[in-house]
Amino acid sequence: AILAATEDTRFEPVKLEELPQIVFTIYILTQPCLVKDLKELDPKKFGIIVKSLPIKYEAVKDEEVIFNGFLPEKTGVxxxxxxGINTIEDQILIACQKAGIDPFSEDFLIYKFEVQKLKENEN
Known part of the structure; x- marks a missing residue:
C-alpha cells in the first residue's frame, strides 16, 4: 500500500497534507478458482486474474492447473x-491489457475470485 501511494508512476505521490481527505478501501479476495468456461464469469460478481502460460506449456488436465500464489511474467488482476465494465469480454480485455498479454495471440489462464469490500467508516 505504501508503494502504491508513493511510487505508482500512474499517479502523483500522496502528500502528507492529503492524508486526512483519503478514504481507504480494502478488498479481501477469496481463493482464485480456475475458469473452465467463460459462462462462469460475471463482471459484477467476480474479479479475474489472467496469467500468461509458459512458452513451452503442454496441455494438462484442468485439475493439475492450480493457482499457486506465484505470479508468472505476465499477470493482470x-x-x-x-x-464501465459490463461484459465478460471487456473484463478479459482490460485484465489482459494490464498484464501486457495480447489475448488474440497469446495463451493465458483465467481465474475468478470474489471480494469482501471493507471501507473506512463503514460497519
Whole structure:
C-alpha cells in the first residue's frame, strides 16, 4: 500500500497534507478458482486474474492447473463491479491489457475470485 501511494508512476505521490481527505478501501479476495468456461464469469460478481502460460506449456488436465500464489511474467488482476465494465469480454480485455498479454495471440489462464469490500467508516 505504501508503494502504491508513493511510487505508482500512474499517479502523483500522496502528500502528507492529503492524508486526512483519503478514504481507504480494502478488498479481501477469496481463493482464485480456475475458469473452465467463460459462462462462469460475471463482471459484477467476480474479479479475474489472467496469467500468461509458459512458452513451452503442454496441455494438462484442468485439475493439475492450480493457482499457486506465484505470479508468472505476465499477470493482470481486475476487481469485480468496476464502473464501465459490463461484459465478460471487456473484463478479459482490460485484465489482459494490464498484464501486457495480447489475448488474440497469446495463451493465458483465467481465474475468478470474489471480494469482501471493507471501507473506512463503514460497519
Amino acid at each position: 481486475l476487481l469485480p463491479d468496476l464502473e
